[in-house]
Amino acid sequence: MEPTxxxxxxxxxxxxxxxxxxxxxxxxxxxxGxxxxxLVPDGHPLRRRLVGREAIRAGVALYHGQLTDQGAMNVERSAYILHDTADPEAFIAEIDVAFDQADGRRTTTSLVQIFRLRGxxxxxxxxxxxxxxxPAAPEDQDRAE
Structure with missing residues (x-):
């Protein structure tokens, strides 16, 4: 049985x-794959298009290795909505990802992902x-909420 x-x-x-x-x-x-x-700029580690598992692994490793200010994902403050399509192998995800820094600063980024599955x-x-x-300073975050 294939995953949902x-x-x-x-x-x-x-x-x-x-x-x-x-x-x-x-x-x-x-x-x-x-x-x-x-939407990533020239010179970004994900290089806009990665083809094959090895290229994906290397690009993701480079990207994650360069993350310094993003912080840890806050699952409780993050949210997503999945949209099925007429094609059973395709779906769309709308995502708001919240990140927390150790010093209390926070940020949220919104994105859309389109998945096409095979097997x-x-x-x-x-x-x-x-x-x-x-990330916003903790005192700025309090004013924004």
């Missing part, structure tokens, strides 16, 4: 945003995200 869209998405979030495990992320893709990040693995992932803004 929710199961694929939650495993992907755990492998990437929570545990930051590039091997686990790459293992979720088909051998010829594609990770496409069309229960990700064949194509279009990840429409931009880098989150710098």
């Amino acid at each position: 869209h929710r199961e694929v998405f939650e495993r992907y979030v755990y492998a990437g945003a929570i545990s930051r495990d590039p091997d686990a992320v790459a293992a979720m893709f088909t051998e010829d 594609v990770l496409d990040a069309p 229960g693995r990700i064949a194509m992932l279009r990840d429409y995200f931009a880098e989150p803004p710098p």
Whole structure:
């Protein structure tokens, strides 16, 4: 039995945003899988388009290795909505990811991901995200809420 869209998405979030495990992320893709990040700027470690598990693993490892200011994902403050499509192998995720710094600063970034599956693995992932803004100081955060 193939995993549900929710199961694929939650495993992907755990492998990437929570545990930051590039091997686990790459293992979720088909051998010829594609990770496409069309909004990232030139020179970004994800290089806009990564093809194949090894390229995905290397790009995700480089990206996660460069994360210094993002902080830890706050699961309680993060949220997502999944949208099924007419194609049973495709779904869309709307995501608001909250990050907390050890010093109390916080930030949230919103993104959209389009998943296309094959045999229960990700064949194509279009990840429409931009880098989150710098974390707000705790006193600024209190005023914003």
